Amino acid sequence: xxxxxxxxxxxxxxxxxxxxxxxxxxxxxxxxxxxxxxxxxxxxxxxxxxxxxxxxxxxxxxxxxxxxxxxxxxxxxxxxxxxxxxxxxxxxxxxxxxxxxxxxxxxxxxxxxxxxxxxxxxxxxxxxxxxxxxxxxxxxxxxxxxxxxxxxxxxxxxxxxxxxxxxxxxxxxxxxxxxxxxxxxxxxxxxxxxxxxxxxxxxxxxxxxxxxxxxxxxxxxxxxxxxxxxxxxxxxxxxxxxxxxxxxxxxxxxxxxxxxxxxxxxxxxxxxxxxxxxxxxxxxxxxxxxxxxxxxxxxxxxxxxxxxxxxxxxxxxxxxxxxxxxxxxxxxxxxxxxxxxxxxxxxxxxxxxxxxxxxxxxxxxxxxxxxxxxxxxxxxxxxxxxxxxxxxxxxxxxxxxxxxxxxxxxxxxxxxxxxxxxxxxxxxxxxxxxxxxxxxxxxxxxxxxxxxxxxxxxxxxxxxxxxxxxxxxxxxxxxxxxxxxxxxxxxxxxxxxxxxxxxxxxxxxxxxxxxxxxxxxxxxxxxxxxxxxxxxxxxxxxxxxxxxxxxxxxxxxxxxxxxxxxxxxxxxxxxxxxxxxxxxxxxxxxxxxxxxxxxxxxxxxxxxxxxxxxxxx
Amino acid sequence: xxxxxxxxxxxxxxxxxxxxxxxxxxxxxxxxxxxxxxxxxxxxxxxxxxxxxxxxxxxxxxxxxxxxxxxxxxxxxxxxxxxxxxxxxxxxxxxxxxxxxxxxxxxxxxxxxxxxxxxxxxxxxxxxxxxxxxxxxxxxxxxxxxxxxxxxxxxxxxxxxxxxxxxxxxxxxxxxxxxx
Numbered sequence: 001x002x003x004x005x006x007x008x009x010x011x012x013x014x015x016x017x018x019x020x021x022x023x024x025x026x027x028x029x030x031x032x033x034x035x036x037x038x039x040x041x042x043x044x045x046x047x048x049x050x051x052x053x054x055x056x057x058x059x060x061x062x063x064x065x066x067x068x069x070x071x072x073x074x075x076x077x078x079x080x081x082x083x084x085x086x087x088x089x090x091x092x093x094x095x096x097x098x099x100x101x102x103x104x105x106x107x108x109x110x111x112x113x114x115x116x117x118x119x120x121x122x123x124x125x126x127x128x129x130x131x132x133x134x135x136x137x138x139x140x141x142x143x144x145x146x147x148x149x150x151x152x153x154x155x156x157x158x159x160x161x162x163x164x165x166x167x168x169x170x171x172x173x174x175x176x177x178x179x180x181x182x183x184x185x186x187x188x189x190x191x192x193x194x195x196x197x198x199x200x201x202x203x204x205x206x207x208x209x210x211x212x213x214x215x216x217x218x219x220x221x222x223x224x225x226x227x228x229x230x231x232x233x234x235x236x237x238x239x240x241x242x243x244x245x246x247x248x249x250x251x252x253x254x255x256x257x258x259x260x261x262x263x264x265x266x267x268x269x270x271x272x273x274x275x276x277x278x279x280x281x282x283x284x285x286x287x288x289x290x291x292x293x294x295x296x297x298x299x300x301x302x303x304x305x306x307x308x309x310x311x312x313x314x315x316x317x318x319x320x321x322x323x324x325x326x327x328x329x330x331x332x333x334x335x336x337x338x339x340x341x342x343x344x345x346x347x348x349x350x351x352x353x354x355x356x357x358x359x360x361x362x363x364x365x366x367x368x369x370x371x372x373x374x375x376x377x378x379x380x381x382x383x384x385x386x387x388x389x390x391x392x393x394x395x396x397x398x399x400x401x402x403x404x405x406x407x408x409x410x411x412x413x414x415x416x417x418x419x420x421x422x423x424x425x426x427x428x429x430x431x432x433x434x435x436x437x438x439x440x441x442x443x444x445x446x447x448x449x450x451x452x453x454x455x456x457x458x459x460x461x462x463x464x465x466x467x468x469x470x471x472x473x474x475x476x477x478x479x480x481x482x483x484x485x486x487x488x489x490x491x492x493x494x495x496x497x498x499x500x501x502x503x504x505x506x507x508x509x510x511x512x513x514x515x516x517x518x519x520x521x522x523x524x525x526x527x528x529x530x531x532x533x534x535x536x537x538x539x540x541x542x543x544x545x546x547x548x549x550x551x552x553x554x555x556x557x558x559x560x561x562x563x564x565x566x567x568x569x570x571x572x573x574x575x576x577x578x579x580x581x582x583x584x585x586x587x588x589x590x591x592x593x594x595x596x597x598x599x600x601x602x603x604x605x606x607x608x609x610x611x612x613x614x615x616x617x
Numbered sequence: 618x619x620x621x622x623x624x625x626x627x628x629x630x631x632x633x634x635x636x637x638x639x640x641x642x643x644x645x646x647x648x649x650x651x652x653x654x655x656x657x658x659x660x661x662x663x664x665x666x667x668x669x670x671x672x673x674x675x676x677x678x679x680x681x682x683x684x685x686x687x688x689x690x691x692x693x694x695x696x697x698x699x700x701x702x703x704x705x706x707x708x709x710x711x712x713x714x715x716x717x718x719x720x721x722x723x724x725x726x727x728x729x730x731x732x733x734x735x736x737x738x739x740x741x742x743x744x745x746x747x748x749x750x751x752x753x754x755x756x757x758x759x760x761x762x763x764x765x766x767x768x769x770x771x772x773x774x775x776x777x778x779x780x781x782x783x784x785x786x787x788x789x790x791x792x793x794x795x796x797x
Contacts, residue, residue: 022662022665022666022669023662023666024666024669044746045762050746054746054747055746057746057749057750057751057781058744058746058751059751060751060752060753060754060786061744061751061754061762061786063754232752232753232768232785233752233766233768233769236752236768236769236783237768237769368659368662368663368666391670392663392667392670393662393663393664393666393667393670394663395656395659395660395663396660396663396664396667397660455656456656456659
């Protein structure tokens with residue numbers, strides 16, 4: 001196996017590493033079980049070196065020998081002075097960064113179970129040559145051969161596969177924990193060109209938390225007259241609560257911050273309970289968000305593009321999970337917004353892809369397509385029965401066994417459809433063909449294997465084969481995988497909107513099919529049993545069948561149908577049992593009698609393909 | 618012998634064409650083989666992709682089941698708290714209310730113990746970043762780097778840190794050196 005090249009997002013606040021596995025980037029979990037690692041390094045009293053989470057935990061007790069945000073010093077002649085046991089040592093920014101890289105390297109080696117010596121490291125687009133060289137040197141110190149330094153926004157675009165599309169202009173909006181960057185890139189023929197980049201090195205998610213903390217402390221003071229800001233323990237609880245409230249408001253419209261026993265005065269313990277709505281939170285941070293938008297505007301001006309000239313927007317950094325950020329961006333720039341990949345991990349993922357390209361791994365792997373929509377065939381009652389679910393990677397092959405819906409049905413019609421709706425009529429028809437020459441048999445008996453085979457080019461071959469005769473028929477559909485995006489999107493949206501009613505309709509049809517099967521089985525049982533059924537029971541069953549048939553023709557509702565089915569099924573079972581007992585008493589085994597017991601409500605195996613009568617020549 | 622020579626000559630041309638033919642059949646056979654191998658590779662790769670998707674779905678379902686199980690352990694505590702409040706609002710008896718809450722608390726502890734959770738000791742302990750998180754560094758009469766106060770308790774689960782204790786740490790008796 002070729003040696004893996006890992007991708008590293010060496011961030012100001014946090015870092016993240018990823019590696020390409022089977023063609024897709026996987027984030028490497030660190031030894032603390034986390035997917036991101038704080039970019040913090042420390043030297044303990046005893047001279048022990050700490051990196052990541054542990055270094056961060058002890059930062060307050062050891063401020064002089066703990067280094068955070070070293071990225072801001074890369075490429076300068078800044079020296080970190082560390083004193084251990086009275087001995088002072090100077091470290092360059094490269095050396096400190098190397099300690100973070102070493103931690104990431106060790107975690108990657110544990111993850112992959114082997115040596116890691118090569119990496120792709122990302123840097124901000126605004127980094128100059130000496131800053132890039134410093135990053136490369138840091139890698140070398142850590143024992144990593146830096147195969148390439150790439151821009152963070154470029155990595156994000158790679159993660160979304162935007163290099164594979166046609167020529168386009170992309171805006172990357174990166175709002176992290178403590179820094180904010182905007183970059184405008186032009187991509188053509190897989191080459192990335194940074195048109196403009198701008199940002200604010202002191203703006204990020206931590207500022208949003210601080211706004212919530214300030215608000216909580218203010219409100220508490222208003223309510224109780226107690227100032228929490230001088231109480232370290234209370235402030236710590238406010239900080240944790242503020243961060244989780246912020247996160248919660250990304251998925252909810254309102255959250256309650258509940259901190260019992262936050263403090264106490266002469267009158268006894270005090271509790272903090274505050275509701276924070278998303279709207280209120282948005283208004284709190286509006287000034288900060290507007291600042292990011294003005295940076296976006298400035299970057300646009302510098303690039304010589306206007307908003308309409310941006311084809312796609314990529315959101316990076318945890319703070320872009322805030323719905324207001326997404327709203328502001330989509331109202332400012334009409335291009336498509338990409339935010340499906342975890343914004344904390346997207347840069348590392350892109351770096352891993354670059355690593356895979358350099359390792360030749362991506363070349364080896366033929367990039368495989370997926371089926372954008374579910375492929376199904378029509379079964380009894382116009383239901384679309386799926387064979388290949390949407391988002392399945394191709395080439396692939398799936399088979400299912402079907403049967404006939406009528407006695408002596410000579411042919412089945414295979415109708416291939418595409419889409420997410422439950423009913424065939426709501427989906428897109430791809431083609432039909434017929435499998436004829438099925439020998440006469442009672443319905444439900446023939447076994448017809450239907451196979452969907454999509455090749456790597458997205459061409460769908462559908463084959464139907466009668467198991468008894470080995471007769472088969474097939475059809476080839478050229479464009480099953482190639483719909484334009486807007487059409488796929490429309491079909492998916494429709495499916496979501498209609499999910500409930502579709503489900504109800506499908507259930508109704510299923511019950512109607514069940515009724516149909518049951519009537520058929522009951523009638524067959526009666527004719528098979530003949531005189532063995534007493535006349536009272538016979539007329540009872542005939543009545544029930546008539547009623548059920550009547551209901552079906554009048555489009556009765558689901559509940560009524562279910563009740564009628566239940567009573568017919570019960571009577572059918574009774575006659576079967578009665579006949580069986582009589583046979584037992586007569587001491588003669590008659591296969592037909594038991595087999596035709598009319599409990600046919602669950603025939604899970606074969607689904608019924610719509611009856612198709614073909615006049616025999 | 619001339620006839621024989623001719624014969625061999627003829628033989629040679631036949632052999633040549635035969636060779637050419639076999640070469641052709643070999644190369645077309647190779648082509649077919651290559652095509653089927655590529656197809657097999659692609660299908661294997663697609664299957665792997667689909668397998669990964671399934672694993673992702675299965676993992677999500679599994680995670681849900683795991684958290685369901687945890688919730689089932691916690692729900693009885695919730696029920697009991699509700700009982701306690703209901704009883705208090707009907708009889709206003711503080712004493713039985715407090716003893717009830719104490720019992721629910723003991724039950725809660727039992728649940729946590731059952732999960733292998735133990736408290737991280739901070740009393741008279743030196744600060745250790747693998748167990749504790751420093752919130753404050755304060756001048757104090759106790760030794761440098763010892764824990765002064767616990768702001769929030771931390772927990773271990775089967776020897777692994779579930780949540781570090783949040784503590785203040787001693788700078789030693791009055792700092793000689795002012796921090797910037």
